[in-house]
Amino acid sequence: MKKTIPFILLLLTACNQPAEKAKPKPDMPMPVATDTAKAALKKLAFDAETDLVCGMPVRAGIEDTLHYKGKLYGFCAKECKEEFLKDPAQYITKK
Numbered sequence: 773m774k775k776t777i778p779f780i781l782l783l784l785t786a787c788n789q790p791a792e793k794a795k796p797k798p799d800m801p802m803p804v805a806t807d808t809a810k811a812a813l814k815k816l817a818f819d820a821e822t823d824l825v826c827g828m829p830v831r832a833g834i835e836d837t838l839h840y841k842g843k844l845y846g847f848c849a850k851e852c853k854e855e856f857l858k859d860p861a862q863y864i865t866k867k
């Protein structure tokens with residue numbers, strides 16, 4: 773009958789392997805997608821200089837854009853765009 777002790781010892785040894793030290797992660801550059809998108813948005817030529825719904829200047833930072841009848845509009849928020857879409861003519865003629 774074979775002795776099983778060596779096998780058990782092997783298991784114990786394996787379990788006693790020092791866990792790999794958690795290395796501090798190198799500083800990862802922050803994802804810049806959002807900033808890049810915002811920068812790209814600023815370069816866009818909008819047909820209206822303001823968010824037609826709330827009147828905020830599009831240069832101040834917009835979150836959404838809309839092509840409507842060949843024109844490009846910027847909105848500070850998705851809500852403004854949705855509001856605009858409810859009655860685009862109203863906002864365009866208001867200008």
Ligand SMILES: [Zn+2]
Pocket residue numbers: 823825826827828847848849852
């Ligand atoms: Zn707005």
